[in-house]
Amino acid sequence: MAASTLSQRAGVFLRTFRVFTSYKAVVPVICRCGAVLQSAGYNPKPLRLNLRDPYIPDKDDEKTPQWQKTAHYDRKLFGRYGSASGVDPASLWPSHAQLEDIIAEESQWHPPLEVMLKNIEAKAAEETAKRLAKEKLIAENMAKMPKMIKEWRQAKKESKKKLKEEKARKAKLLAEARERFGYAIDPRSPKFLEMVAEIEKEEKKKRKLLKRRLREEQVAALSSAPSSAPSSAPPAADDGADDPA
Structure with missing residues (x-):
């Protein structure tokens, strides 16, 4: 009973398969239930060339693209x-000019093996020279590194010292302004700036006087030094007389 049922189903499946494959393309698709046949309704016709009456465009016609x-x-x-x-x-x-362009393009984009090897060697030599120059520069800079670090630390120390002196000078000026005017004054006010200008003028005058005094002291010290005159020794007399001829 089971065998007859299976044979009937197989016969129906084969007849259906023959009908579909007779005029349509069949594509098997696998799903959960098993293999299912799908037919493609598109069957393109082969391209046939019309050799008897081919389309040749008229180049003299304005309507031709x-x-x-x-x-x-x-x-x-x-x-x-x-x-x-x-x-x-x-x-x-191609014409002669087109052939020259093609040859030039091939030589540029598709050079021969010898040229490619030479280019590779030249590129490797250039990279080696760059690497050696870079290593040399690094070695020179590393040799200068202790001196550069020392100079940087010295410059940083001087900068901190100068900043500290500037802060102290500003605090001193503010204290002097408070003492002169009797109240705390804004360092951006015209009164404070005018006072600073006066103080700088006085300090400049003091430095100038001190410099002049030092110069006068140097001149006085040079003038008070004993002047030593050059001493000339008398000529030595001849002890012996001239021998008679």
Whole structure:
């Protein structure tokens, strides 16, 4: 009973498969229930060339598109229709100028093996020279590093010292302004700036007087030093008389 039922189902499946494959493309699809056949309704027709009456565009006609008047389209027509296209095969070859351009392009983008090896060697030599120069520069800078660190620390120390002196000077000026005016004054006010200008003028005058005094002391010290005159020794007398001839 089971065998007869299975044979009937197999016969129905084969008949259905023959019907579908007779006029449509069949694609098997696997699902949970098993294999299911799907038919594709699209069956494209083969491309047939009309060699009896091919389409050859008229290049002298204004209605003909420009892309159908190019050499590329002529090559396409000759490749499709052959001699029936009416295209001269000699005109399909590139001209001398085009050949030179093609050769130049090939030599630029597809150089021979020897040229490629030379380029690789030159590039490797250039990279080696750059690496050696960089290593030399690093070695020189590393040799200068202790001196540079020392100078940087000295400059930083001087900068801190100068900043500290500037803060102390500003605090001193503010205290002097408070003592002069009797109240705390803004360091950006014109009164404070005027007072600072006066103090700087007085300090400049004091420095000038001190410099003049030092110069006068140096001149006095030079003038008070004993002047030593050069001493000339008397000529020595001859002890012996001239011998008679």
